[in-house]
Amino acid sequence: SDSLYTFQSADQESQFQHLSQELRCLVCQNQSLADSNASLAMDLREKLYELVKSGKTDQEVKAYFTDRYGDFVLFNPPVK
Numbered sequence: 001s002d003s004l005y006t007f008q009s010a011d012q013e014s015q016f017q018h019l020s021q022e023l024r025c026l027v028c029q030n031q032s033l034a035d036s037n038a039s040l041a042m043d044l045r046e047k048l049y050e051l052v053k054s055g056k057t058d059q060e061v062k063a064y065f066t067d068r069y070g071d072f073v074l075f076n077p078p079v080k
Helices: 010-022 039-053 058-069
Strands: none
Touching: 010 039, 010 058, 039 058
16 A cells, blocks of 8 residues: 555655556556556555655656666557
């Protein structure tokens, strides 16, 4: 549950919430990070939390994940 995570601001919390909906669990494929209980999703949520806490923008966060995992990690991948 997201109660594991504490945020300095409501903005950070809402950013974390919506990004965890926009990023896909790479194990479950049809679930977002927010919805998945897979251990990989937990690891990725942890990373997402670190990125949000460090002040990264949505674009920077998505770039971090797509650089490592490809566009598939985005629930709505950009049309290329």
